[in-house]
Amino acid sequence: MNLASRRMMDRSFTVLGILSILVMAGALLCLLGPIVIRGVNAFVFRATVEHRQMLAEKYGVGDREAVKRELAQAEQHRTKIYRMISAYEASLEDESYAMRREMGGELDELKDRLRDLLGPFPGDPDPILMREQYGETRWDRALVVKDEVIFREEYDYSDPSAMGVLVHVPRADTFEGTSLAPLFPYLENHLSDILRPRWTFYWRFFTTESYDAHFFGGIWPEILGTFYLTVGAILFAVPFGVISAIYLVEYANPKNPLVALIRTCISTLAGVPSIVFGLFGLAFFINELHVSESKSVLAGSLTLAVLILPLVIRAAEEAIRAVPKTYKEAALSLGAGRWRTICTVILPAAMPGVLTGIVISMGRAAGETAPIIFTAAVSAGGVVALGETLSQPTPALPWNIYNICSEHEAVNEIRHVQYGMVFTLVFLVLLLNSTAIWLRARIAKRLRGA
Amino acid sequence: MSTEVTPFKRRSLTISRSASTRMRISGLFGHGLLLLITSSSALLIIFIFYYIIREALPFFKIRGFVEFFTQNAWHPVGNPEEFGALAIFFGSGMVTLGSIIFAVPIGVVAAACLSDILPFSLRQLTKPIIEILAAIPSVAFGFFALVVLAPLMQNHGGLILGGSVWVVGLPLLFLASWIGAEFLATRIDGKNLPTTRWTLRLVLSVGGLLALWYVAGIFGQMRVTSGTNALNVSLVLGIMALPTIVSVSEDALQSVRRELREGAYALGATRAETMMWVVFPAARSGITAAIILGVMRAIGETMVVWMAAGGAEQIPTPWYNFLEPVSTLTATIAGEMGEADHVTGSARYHVLFCMALVLLTISFVFNFISDRIIGKGGLAKGKSA
Numbered sequence: 001m002n003l004a005s006r007r008m009m010d011r012s013f014t015v016l017g018i019l020s021i022l023v024m025a026g027a028l029l030c031l032l033g034p035i036v037i038r039g040v041n042a043f044v045f046r047a048t049v050e051h052r053q054m055l056a057e058k059y060g061v062g063d064r065e066a067v068k069r070e071l072a073q074a075e076q077h078r079t080k081i082y083r084m085i086s087a088y089e090a091s092l093e094d095e096s097y098a099m100r101r102e103m104g105g106e107l108d109e110l111k112d113r114l115r116d117l118l119g120p121f122p123g124d125p126d127p128i129l130m131r132e133q134y135g136e137t138r139w140d141r142a143l144v145v146k147d148e149v150i151f152r153e154e155y156d157y158s159d160p161s162a163m164g165v166l167v168h169v170p171r172a173d174t175f176e177g178t179s180l181a182p183l184f185p186y187l188e189n190h191l192s193d194i195l196r197p198r199w200t201f202y203w204r205f206f207t208t209e210s211y212d213a214h215f216f217g218g219i220w221p222e223i224l225g226t227f228y229l230t231v232g233a234i235l236f237a238v239p240f241g242v243i244s245a246i247y248l249v250e251y252a253n254p255k256n257p258l259v260a261l262i263r264t265c266i267s268t269l270a271g272v273p274s275i276v277f278g279l280f281g282l283a284f285f286i287n288e289l290h291v292s293e294s295k296s297v298l299a300g301s302l303t304l305a306v307l308i309l310p311l312v313i314r315a316a317e318e319a320i321r322a323v324p325k326t327y328k329e330a331a332l333s334l335g336a337g338r339w340r341t342i343c344t345v346i347l348p349a350a351m352p353g354v355l356t357g358i359v360i361s362m363g364r365a366a367g368e369t370a371p372i373i374f375t376a377a378v379s380a381g382g383v384v385a386l387g388e389t390l391s392q393p394t395p396a397l398p399w400n401i402y403n404i405c406s407e408h409e410a411v412n413e414i415r416h417v418q419y420g421m422v423f424t425l426v427f428l429v430l431l432l433n434s435t436a437i438w439l440r441a442r443i444a445k446r447l448r449g450a
Numbered sequence: 451m452s453t454e455v456t457p458f459k460r461r462s463l464t465i466s467r468s469a470s471t472r473m474r475i476s477g478l479f480g481h482g483l484l485l486l487i488t489s490s491s492a493l494l495i496i497f498i499f500y501y502i503i504r505e506a507l508p509f510f511k512i513r514g515f516v517e518f519f520t521q522n523a524w525h526p527v528g529n530p531e532e533f534g535a536l537a538i539f540f541g542s543g544m545v546t547l548g549s550i551i552f553a554v555p556i557g558v559v560a561a562a563c564l565s566d567i568l569p570f571s572l573r574q575l576t577k578p579i580i581e582i583l584a585a586i587p588s589v590a591f592g593f594f595a596l597v598v599l600a601p602l603m604q605n606h607g608g609l610i611l612g613g614s615v616w617v618v619g620l621p622l623l624f625l626a627s628w629i630g631a632e633f634l635a636t637r638i639d640g641k642n643l644p645t646t647r648w649t650l651r652l653v654l655s656v657g658g659l660l661a662l663w664y665v666a667g668i669f670g671q672m673r674v675t676s677g678t679n680a681l682n683v684s685l686v687l688g689i690m691a692l693p694t695i696v697s698v699s700e701d702a703l704q705s706v707r708r709e710l711r712e713g714a715y716a717l718g719a720t721r722a723e724t725m726m727w728v729v730f731p732a733a734r735s736g737i738t739a740a741i742i743l744g745v746m747r748a749i750g751e752t753m754v755v756w757m758a759a760g761g762a763e764q765i766p767t768p769w770y771n772f773l774e775p776v777s778t779l780t781a782t783i784a785g786e787m788g789e790a791d792h793v794t795g796s797a798r799y800h801v802l803f804c805m806a807l808v809l810l811t812i813s814f815v816f817n818f819i820s821d822r823i824i825g826k827g828g829l830a831k832g833k834s835a
Binding site for chain 2: 002005006007008009010012013014015016017018019020021023024025027028030031032034035240241243244246247248251252258261262264265266267268269270271272273274275276277278279280282283284288306309313337338339360363366367368369370373374398401402405406415418422425426429430433437
């Protein structure tokens with residue numbers, strides 16, 4: 001092979017390497033980009049007057065008088081729509097039966113879409129479901145619903161060999177020439193007068209419970225549940241993990257076959273798939289030990305503790321190993337016993353490293369879903385008090401993310417809540433991890449200084 | 451343990467026999483206690499095996515082994531019930547294979563780049579990417595696969611497939627024609643003349659371009675009927691396996707001794723040649739361990755497959771069709787247990803433990819192999835996997 005080719009191949013190897021790192025960076029960006037942008041949009045968004053009304057009525061927050069005034073202003077613009085509809089309904093009475101039947105159906109559909117947008121019509125009976133008591137609370141959703149009002153979705157099957165093609169048919173065509181025709185351009189032009197959107201920082205998203213299956217309100221029970229599970233897992237895993245690490249580093253004779261077996265066991269534990277932990281938690285903690293009647297925070301914490309135990313052991317082991325030998329030798333030469341050396345010299349020196357490991361394990365425990373499916377998580381539930389954690393299941397961020405984007409009845413209408421939840425979880429986990437990185441950097445600095 | 455609490459200055463310099471005995475006994479006692487606690491954490495894995503096997507056995511007693519491992523029909527609530535899990539095994543294998551095909555080349559090359567090519571400062575910038583990627587919870591990946599990737603694939607499937615054929619194929623084609631021409635030129639006249647070389651390059655790249663155009667055309671025509679399919683999941687699982695593969699193989703590459711590299715450079719090898727013919731072979735076992743750990747990550751992942759694999763317990767037709775929905779062991783366990791755990795004792799409940807047992811065995815075997823490899827010194831000692 002000649003030199004030029006070899007050089008070219010060398011360069012292309014470099015390029016391939018850099019490309020593959022760029023692919024990783026790109027993957028990370030593609031993943032985090034939508035989650036961050038649309039996640040922030042869950043609590044910083046343009047809220048309509050319906051949102052303020054909902055807050056005032058359900059949570060008792062905001063200036064009631066101002067909301068009332070605003071509603072009255074919005075009402076002025078809405079009455080025109082209501083008037084148009086009732087006028088059309090009245091005119092329909094004079095039509096033939098077939099005509100009445102056909103147009104009546106169309107009209108009912110239109111009215112339903114309008115109710116989605118504006119809330120119940122004046123004179124409607126009070127709806128039971130909260131999602132029907134208010135119109136669209138978010139401007140971005142309102143724009144989507146407005147399109148549903150103006151266009152009807154239909155599938156075009158004119159080409160029998162292909163799948164149906166989705167087409168949007170303007171409803172204005174259906175009502176052309178009737179007294180309802182001006183409704184559509186009016187809605188298009190006056191939507192912001194009708195709904196009065198305003199930029200809002202909705203921090204209550206993080207601190208309130210949800211109403212009506214996440215259609216309204218926030219994700220506080222989920223955050224709290226994740227907190228309970230994580231802290232519980234740490235409480236169980238850390239004592240065992242740190243003591244095991246002390247034993248393995250300071251006491252165990254590496255040539256002892258029992259110690260080798262223990263090490264193999266721990267490394268196997270680290271490789272067990274997370275769903276298996278879930279089944280184990282169900283079979284052992286709930287069905288065998290009966291730590292609780294059925295799912296509970298306690299059972300979930302224990303299961304998660306088993307999952308993060310190898311992580312804690314490994315991190316603590318490394319941290320203890322990293323303590324300079326001279327520390328230990330100095331303590332022993334001063335006459336301190338082995339146990340005393342460990343408690344007063346080695347553990348304090350290893351503390352930051354152990355903490356780093358603990359914080360990383362917390363991040364892991366917070367994000368795990370599979371182990372808590374059968375042991376701790378419920379999809380619908382309110383805030384669990386601290387005293388109830390021994391017996392009650394709890395909602396938790398990872399599980400509820402799955403639940404509201406796979407099993408919820410109206411997946412498309414609460415996308416913002418889903419993104420908000422994912423954002424919160426990712427933010428929490430990355431916050432924990434960056435804390436760990438910061439801790440590690442501090443240790444490195446101190447070790448360099450020493 | 452209490453003996454050493456006495457302040458030092460008050461203790462006499464000679465230790466009485468009884469005090470010495472007391473110290474020894476309490477020391478032994480402390481040692482024993484520590485051993486007990488440590489082995490109890492080690493015992494957990496044995497507990498896991500025991501409880502999973504205990505719950506799995508009733509199924510084998512009722513239904514035997516043959517159906518579970520060789521049959522295709524999975525109707526746990528049908529009448530009659532059928533528990534053929536072959537298609538589910540196949541689905542697990544399929545998405546794992548897909549993710550590995552995607553992740554291993556990228557991961558190993560990226561590791562090489564990190565360990566040998568990038569300067570230190572750039573490497574420090576790259577580290578956080580890998581760490582963040584490893585830290586993101588799996589449910590976030592699942593959410594991404596379901597909410598972002600799946601609609602994208604469903605609506606623009608052909609475009610994406612055809613586009614990626616071009617993006618991946620073009621640089622590879624260029625490289626292949628260059629190298630191929632090199633070899634062929636030597637073969638043909640033994641002299642490797644520039645004119646022969648360039649003609650061959652031209653012929654090969656034009657031919658390759660035509661082939662690529664044809665293949666991309668086929669892919670571009672494909673209709674993705676469902677965005678939640680094996681391809682989607684393979685991609686996302688590949689991204690999830692990347693951090694493991696990169697960091698373990700980087701450790702492996704860095705533990706290859708400096709002298710080997712210097713020897714190769716001294717013989718006049720370029721960096722790529724050094725990597726290809728010296729460093730990679732020397733780090734072979736470590737890279738194998740990295741791949742095994744990546745496979746374990748992919749095979750044990752639940753949320754992504756549960757959310758975005760489509761959940762169809764069937765072998766796709768044809769079997770290599772990645773655009774069809776599949777289901778995996780983990781997803782089946784997660785999905786079925788919710789309904790099955792009310793009826794503890796039924797075959798439907800126990801069969802899920804059989805699947806968990808299979809998963810557990812696979813992870814045990816893989817873990818054992820990778821431990822062996824790492825323990826034998828393929829990686830530097832003391833490096834964590």
